[in-house]
Amino acid sequence: MSLVVVGSMAFDAIETPFGKTDKIIGGAATYIAWCASNFTQPVKQISVVGGDFPQAELDALTARGVALEGVQIKKDEKSFFWSGKYHMDMNTRDTLVTELNVLGTFDPKVPDSYQDCEFLMLGNLAPAVQLSVIDQLKNKPKLIVMDTMNFWMEVALDDLKAVIAKVDVLLVNDSEARELSGEFSLVRAAQKIMTMGPKYLIIKKGEHGALLFHENSVFFAPALPLEEVFDPTGAGDTFAGGFIGHLARTKDISFKNMKTAIIVGSAMASFCVEKFGTERLREISKADIDARLNEFVQLVNFDIDLV
Amino acid sequence: MSLVVVGSMAFDAIETPFGKTDKIIGGAATYIAWCASNFTQPVKQISVVGGDFPQAELDALTARGVALEGVQIKKDEKSFFWSGKYHMDMNTRDTLVTELNVLGTFDPKVPDSYQDCEFLMLGNLAPAVQLSVIDQLKNKPKLIVMDTMNFWMEVALDDLKAVIAKVDVLLVNDSEARELSGEFSLVRAAQKIMTMGPKYLIIKKGEHGALLFHENSVFFAPALPLEEVFDPTGAGDTFAGGFIGHLARTKDISFKNMKTAIIVGSAMASFCVEKFGTERLREISKADIDARLNEFVQLVNFDIDLV
Numbered sequence: 217m218s219l220v221v222v223g224s225m226a227f228d229a230i231e232t233p234f235g236k237t238d239k240i241i242g243g244a245a246t247y248i249a250w251c252a253s254n255f256t257q258p259v260k261q262i263s264v265v266g267g268d269f270p271q272a273e274l275d276a277l278t279a280r281g282v283a284l285e286g287v288q289i290k291k292d293e294k295s296f297f298w299s300g301k302y303h304m305d306m307n308t309r310d311t312l313v314t315e316l317n318v319l320g321t322f323d324p325k326v327p328d329s330y331q332d333c334e335f336l337m338l339g340n341l342a343p344a345v346q347l348s349v350i351d352q353l354k355n356k357p358k359l360i361v362m363d364t365m366n367f368w369m370e371v372a373l374d375d376l377k378a379v380i381a382k383v384d385v386l387l388v389n390d391s392e393a394r395e396l397s398g399e400f401s402l403v404r405a406a407q408k409i410m411t412m413g414p415k416y417l418i419i420k421k422g423e424h425g426a427l428l429f430h431e432n433s434v435f436f437a438p439a440l441p442l443e444e445v446f447d448p449t450g451a452g453d454t455f456a457g458g459f460i461g462h463l464a465r466t467k468d469i470s471f472k473n474m475k476t477a478i479i480v481g482s483a484m485a486s487f488c489v490e491k492f493g494t495e496r497l498r499e500i501s502k503a504d505i506d507a508r509l510n511e512f513v514q515l516v517n518f519d520i521d522l523v
Numbered sequence: 524m525s526l527v528v529v530g531s532m533a534f535d536a537i538e539t540p541f542g543k544t545d546k547i548i549g550g551a552a553t554y555i556a557w558c559a560s561n562f563t564q565p566v567k568q569i570s571v572v573g574g575d576f577p578q579a580e581l582d583a584l585t586a587r588g589v590a591l592e593g594v595q596i597k598k599d600e601k602s603f604f605w606s607g608k609y610h611m612d613m614n615t616r617d618t619l620v621t622e623l624n625v626l627g628t629f630d631p632k633v634p635d636s637y638q639d640c641e642f643l644m645l646g647n648l649a650p651a652v653q654l655s656v657i658d659q660l661k662n663k664p665k666l667i668v669m670d671t672m673n674f675w676m677e678v679a680l681d682d683l684k685a686v687i688a689k690v691d692v693l694l695v696n697d698s699e700a701r702e703l704s705g706e707f708s709l710v711r712a713a714q715k716i717m718t719m720g721p722k723y724l725i726i727k728k729g730e731h732g733a734l735l736f737h738e739n740s741v742f743f744a745p746a747l748p749l750e751e752v753f754d755p756t757g758a759g760d761t762f763a764g765g766f767i768g769h770l771a772r773t774k775d776i777s778f779k780n781m782k783t784a785i786i787v788g789s790a791m792a793s794f795c796v797e798k799f800g801t802e803r804l805r806e807i808s809k810a811d812i813d814a815r816l817n818e819f820v821q822l823v824n825f826d827i828d829l830v
Contacts, residue, residue, distance in 0.1 A: 441743070474826050
């Protein structure tokens with residue numbers, strides 16, 4: 217039984233108030249794989265890249281326990297490329313370039329060796345691609361987690377709703393939750409979105425943490441207050457990778473364990489933003505992760521004796 | 524030994540997307556007293572009101588264990604009046620009217636019976652008034668907590684810095700922390716502000732919770748996700764009242780107990796915003812408070828087994 221991840225593997229060029237990169241490795245599935253492979257292996261990847269995608273990058277993922285049988289390599293085409301510039305507050309950014317390239321015609325194929333999928337992570341991608349992966353699986357996974365973004369609400373809302381209806385956990389940010397539900401209050405937005413299909417909803421609030429909703433319960437995970445957010449690219453994907461990675465490792469999909477999984481996701485995201493791209497995720501050890509998780513315990517742990 | 528509170532007692536007229544009030548009772552010290560009196564009595568109040576301030580309101584505070592010997596009543600003058608209108612997001616507001624009235628010439632007098640002050644809460648008010656109260660106390664209190672706002676940074680920065688240098692705990696919101704420190708990162712802002720005097724800094728982030736800084740430690744308390752914020756007026760004062768109320772009740776000023784005190788403050792603030800003005804604070808029972816504190820435990824409580 218395994219974790220299957222679908223999403224982009226790509227090039228990014230990033231500009232932040234702290235610096236600027238040339239083309240570096242990015243993509244939702246890349247971040248998810250680098251993160252989740254700390255917790256569970258193999259991570260069975262579904263994606264598409266062009267002939268320009270470095271073999272060394274694929275080898276590094278293989279060495280990390282990421283299965284690439286589901287990654288199509290289109291030798292004569294180019295990989296997806298995104299370029300963006302962050303504003304001073306790091307919460308907003310301008311997209312400078314989007315070149316879909318191989319992603320524009322991506323038709324995902326689920327290899328037979330992925331049919332043991334127990335945990336399915338649908339990284340942010342066209343909803344039709346996400347749906348195709350769900351439909352190709354012969355057995356329903358134990359848990360399907362879906363990430364998405366406002367762009368798909370604007371250009372593919374019907375497709376998006378069709379996927380949302382089939383997933384267990386949906387991940388969106390606060391403004392996306394408001395857009396999808398038409399409700400300003402996040403509590404009301406969550407109630408409405410959970411009637412669309414998902415039993416669990418995670419609303420990410422960036423530096424303000426994340427909320428997990430389920431039935432009438434709510435759990436809050438803070439973001440670690442950082443001196444400096446160097447590059448927020450991939451933080452949401454890394455959060456998703458930590459969340460599903462913890463669940464796949466423990467094979468426990470109770471609400472209680474999802475709380476822990478969100479803390480793990482938050483801790484991993486706090487590493488991601490410390491350097492450009494996936495750089496920090498490649499460096500960290502299990503000891504680093506444990507130390508960071510302990511920081512989260514310290515951050516929110518309190519004793520109370522009622523009045 | 525006792526809790527002494529200084530701050531305004533006033534009239535407010537409030538407009539929110541949910542409704543509008545005529546003149547109702549407000550003022551920082553009013554909110555603090557209604558809140559803190561749940562945890563400790565007497566609350567020894569220092570303030571000033573005009574002849575228009577209802578005797579019934581003073582009687583209600585007396586019945587609640589609030590000592591009013593330090594509240595000056597200027598029979599021929601009018602009480603401080605503020606009117607404001609909140610925007611849809613409830614985080615921003617326009618001030619429509621500010622009539623200082625009795626507050627413009629307020630010269631606080633600390634009664635002899637307040638000289639047993641152990642906990643001093645300086646509610647948001649002109650820094651010169653806050654300083655005068657500190658200077659009139661013959662013995663240094665065990666803990667001085669100060670609330671302030673951006674207005675004083677703009678019109679009385681030197682006075683403000685003189686008070687900040689003398690307090691143990693400073694309360695500001697995120698934009699005020701940035702303004703006071705000149706640092707965008709809240710972690711850096713906190714480090715800088717703590718060099719100005721306070722050993723503890725609380726940064727309030729409204730619906731995004733609050734951070735407590737002390738030396739190299741940080742604690743985060745979430746705000747309770749609410750379906751509806753009806754009226755945010757007084758939420759910060761109520762937070763301060765819950766914080767100092769818990770500390771005064773337990774007489775424990777350790778960092779560990781301050782964490783709990785921030786949760787108590789957050790819980791009390793979550794009641795405050797449910798109705799206009801002080802209305803909800805007057806209704807709630809100890810059982811309501813305990814139930815709300817339990818909600819906070821559920822909101823942030825998680826188990827972790829390290830990787």
